[in-house]
Each structure stands twice: as structure tokens, then as C-alpha cells.
Amino acid sequence: MITLHYESRFGLARGAVFIDGRPHLYTEGYEYDQSLIKVNVRSVARLKSKAGGLAFLSLADGSEAVLDVPQEVFAKLVEGTALEIEIIAEARQEKRARARLIGAAQGEPRRITPVQSLKDRLLAQAAKLGEDIESIINFDCLDAAEDGALNPSGPLSQGGYLSIERTRALIACDVDSAGGEGVLTPKAFAKACNARAVSDIGRRLRLSGLAGLVVIDLIGRRHDADRLRQLLLSGFGPEADKLIIGPVGKFGTLEFVRPWGATPLMDTIRSPVRAAHLLLREAIKRAEGEPGRLLTLRAPAAVLDIIRPLLAASHDPLSAIIRLEAAVKPEVIVT
Structure with missing residues (x-):
């Protein structure tokens, strides 16, 4: 039996796939991630440079990737040309994202594949593991899958x-x-x-x-x-x-x-997006325990810069009682 557990709030989401009661997949982040360096995303990129046998790409959103091609193809590539590529491996630690070459392209760098929700991307992965996927929500399952992904x-x-x-x-x-x-x-x-x-x-x-x-x-x-x-x-x-x-x-x-x-x-532990997600999740829990109270989210500026537009674009009723305050350590204050 395959079950999908998924939650989304304030434009951030997380989801997990369980098979026969055991977690197999877990992912979290923006509900609609615009990034061009996600696995399977196709786009037109510009060949920025060639050095040391590697080809470096510049993508439309300002991100970079390394092109994975045989040496005989590498020798024919000309810097500055437009190439259609697909991301095959996302960035990790000190490694850039890797892309495969689809072919020559025309025009300016741009996205080709449509933006998918995190849920749709997770469902596509789950479909490869089996059929008859049941969508339910169990927060304990989400937490267990998250813990398994980190440990x-x-x-x-x-x-x-x-x-x-x-x-x-x-x-x-x-x-x-x-x-x-x-x-x-x-x-x-x-x-x-x-x-x-x-x-x-x-x-x-x-x-x-x-x-x-x-x-x-x-x-x-x-x-x-x-x-x-x-x-x-x-x-x-x-x-x-x-x-x-x-x-x-x-x-x-x-x-x-x-x-x-x-x-x-585990590579996203220190990312501002994950910190923002964890802080908002904590705020939701605190609001459920103490309804009607004002919530102050304290965090570094980089984290607040992510939360601020998410609150502004959200129709979530909690948005009206959330205040933001710069601080070194992320925390939720209830007043």
C-alpha cells in the first residue's frame, strides 16, 4: 500500500511517501519552486565558459550548472551559444548542479518545462514505485519521514x-x-x-x-x-x-x-528556506495551542526576507497575527 502524506501552508510544503507503513520519499520546500536547477527541469541555457574539461552553463534565473557531455562533444561546444539542457543532479554541498545536453537552441535563456507543485513532483516519483497511491495526511508520518531523511x-x-x-x-x-x-x-x-x-x-x-x-x-x-x-x-x-x-x-x-x-x-539544514519553513511550522503549532494570541517570529534577516513575501501573498488567517523581528536566533514568541 502506497500513501502520500502532504501539507502546504504559506507557500511552503512538505510531503512523504510511505509503502507498507515505511517511509521511502521525503521532500520539502516551496510549494511551487521556480528554480531551474531542480531534477528533470528543462531550460535553454547559455554556455558560459569551458575550463579543465568542464563546460559551465548560465541559466535564466542566474543559477549555474555543469554540463555532462563526452569529450568529443565537449570539443565542439562554443562559448556563448544557447543550449537546451535538462538537470540530472541538483547542487549539493560544494558541487554545482549537473545537466545533460539535449541539443542546440535558439533565443535567450528561458524555462521550457512548466512549474510543478511539490505535490505533483512527489506523486510522479511515487508512481514509479507502484500504483494505487492514497493521499492522506498524518503529521506523525511526515515527522518520521523527515527524521529518516536526516538520520x-x-x-x-x-x-x-x-x-x-x-x-x-x-x-x-x-x-x-x-x-x-x-x-x-x-x-x-x-x-x-x-x-x-x-x-x-x-x-x-x-x-x-x-x-x-x-x-x-x-x-x-x-x-x-x-x-x-x-x-x-x-x-x-x-x-x-x-x-x-x-x-x-x-x-x-x-x-x-x-x-x-x-x-x-541534510544539505539544506542551514538554508534560509528551511529555517523559514521550520519557524512557520512552529508558529502554526503555537497558534493551535494558544489561539488568538499575537505571534512574533524572530530570525536573521535572510530568513525574514523569505517569510515576509510569503505572508504578504497568503490568505492564511494566521498572517494577520504574525509579526517579524530581526534576531540572531530563530524563535517564536507568543504575547
């Missing part, structure tokens, strides 16, 4: 633990059998932990948005590589054909590459 490490069902840590070079995963109970022998329990971890890694990476080179440190040294590979592919579902999987190493590691896509939620 992909956690216990495995029926015992064991899967740790997922992001480094500069790769995603390091460790399977631990600590806390195992039951009738299984230590060797059999370790084997079961490995199987559960490999089966669930796809869901956790999809939920958190982590990708790139992934290394799983399995328990033990001798493994059924074919079975682990099948479990890994099955866990990724429709994404499986995009994976590049290596053999199980002699030290008991399973390595694979998952292409980057959307920006991981």
Missing part, C-alpha cells in the same frame, strides 16, 4: 543495526549484529542481518537522497554474493537498472554506485 542510520527489523555515514569521498555503511536475540546462531544471525541491511539500503538512500559510491561493510568474510546482489537490486526496485554494482570484496565489503539526483535534505 538514515537505524535499527534493522528483527535485530541488528545499519549505520550510514556520508564522507567526502563515499557513503560508508556498516552492518552490526549487536542486540541480536532469538534462536539463530551468531553466524546465522549475522547472515540474516547482512540480508536485511542490503535489502533496506535502497529505501534509506532514496529517503535521505544520498548517492555516489556506496560501500557496505558486511558482517563476516564469506558471503553469497549472488543472493546479496539480488537483494540489493530488489530493494532499489525501479532504480535498479541505474546502479553499477561491484563484486563482494575479499574483506567483506559490497560496493555500488547510485547516481546523484535531488539535493539531500
Whole structure:
């Protein structure tokens, strides 16, 4: 069973997709994001420059992206020309967004694909995971999916633990059998932990948005590589054909590459948009607990600059009782 949990208020939204009671997708941000560097967005861009074997693009909204093309195509590109492109990976940490070349274009840089709501984008992702999607709203589910997106490490069902840590070079995963109970022998329990971890890694990476080179440190040294590979592919579902999987190493590691896509939620922790969203969510909770009281949102100027136009454009009744005040630390004051 697939369920979509979605909430939108003040022009900001968040949504989560659950399959059989477990979160698989989570996203948040502007309800209608105008950005041209979102995955699958097509636009006409200008080839700004070429350096070090890379082609840099300038997009219509002032953002930049790196063009992903073979060297034989790269050599023929001329700076200043207009190109139709599609974003294949969003910006993350110190990495620019990446785009694929569709072809030559005419005219000024501009958007081609229409702006979709966050809900429609999430539904399109959910449709790849299965049919019969039921839309409901459960705030506990949204919070649980958000927590899973920010903290992909956690216990495995029926015992064991899967740790997922992001480094500069790769995603390091460790399977631990600590806390195992039951009738299984230590060797059999370790084997079961490995199987559960490999089966669930796809869901956790999809939920958190982590990708790139992934290394799983399995328990033990001798493994059924074919079975682990099948479990890994099955866990990724429709994404499986995009994976590049290596053999199980002699030290008991399973390595694979998952292409980057959307920006991981953990990369947005310090963004003004997320800070604004969290502050407004807190204001809504406080207003429900103490109706009719005046709310003062205190935050840095960059955060207030995002909230101010959202309140001005909103017909939400809370807009009338919200005041904004510059401060170093974001907080909601009820008076």
C-alpha cells in the first residue's frame, strides 16, 4: 500500500511517501519552486565558459550548472551559444548542479518545462514505485519521514543495526549484529542481518537522497554474493537498472554506485528556506495551542526576507497575527 502524506501552508510544503507503513520519499520546500536547477527541469541555457574539461552553463534565473557531455562533444561546444539542457543532479554541498545536453537552441535563456507543485513532483516519483497511491495526511508520518531523511542510520527489523555515514569521498555503511536475540546462531544471525541491511539500503538512500559510491561493510568474510546482489537490486526496485554494482570484496565489503539526483535534505539544514519553513511550522503549532494570541517570529534577516513575501501573498488567517523581528536566533514568541 502506497500513501502520500502532504501539507502546504504559506507557500511552503512538505510531503512523504510511505509503502507498507515505511517511509521511502521525503521532500520539502516551496510549494511551487521556480528554480531551474531542480531534477528533470528543462531550460535553454547559455554556455558560459569551458575550463579543465568542464563546460559551465548560465541559466535564466542566474543559477549555474555543469554540463555532462563526452569529450568529443565537449570539443565542439562554443562559448556563448544557447543550449537546451535538462538537470540530472541538483547542487549539493560544494558541487554545482549537473545537466545533460539535449541539443542546440535558439533565443535567450528561458524555462521550457512548466512549474510543478511539490505535490505533483512527489506523486510522479511515487508512481514509479507502484500504483494505487492514497493521499492522506498524518503529521506523525511526515515527522518520521523527515527524521529518516536526516538520520538514515537505524535499527534493522528483527535485530541488528545499519549505520550510514556520508564522507567526502563515499557513503560508508556498516552492518552490526549487536542486540541480536532469538534462536539463530551468531553466524546465522549475522547472515540474516547482512540480508536485511542490503535489502533496506535502497529505501534509506532514496529517503535521505544520498548517492555516489556506496560501500557496505558486511558482517563476516564469506558471503553469497549472488543472493546479496539480488537483494540489493530488489530493494532499489525501479532504480535498479541505474546502479553499477561491484563484486563482494575479499574483506567483506559490497560496493555500488547510485547516481546523484535531488539535493539531500541534510544539505539544506542551514538554508534560509528551511529555517523559514521550520519557524512557520512552529508558529502554526503555537497558534493551535494558544489561539488568538499575537505571534512574533524572530530570525536573521535572510530568513525574514523569505517569510515576509510569503505572508504578504497568503490568505492564511494566521498572517494577520504574525509579526517579524530581526534576531540572531530563530524563535517564536507568543504575547
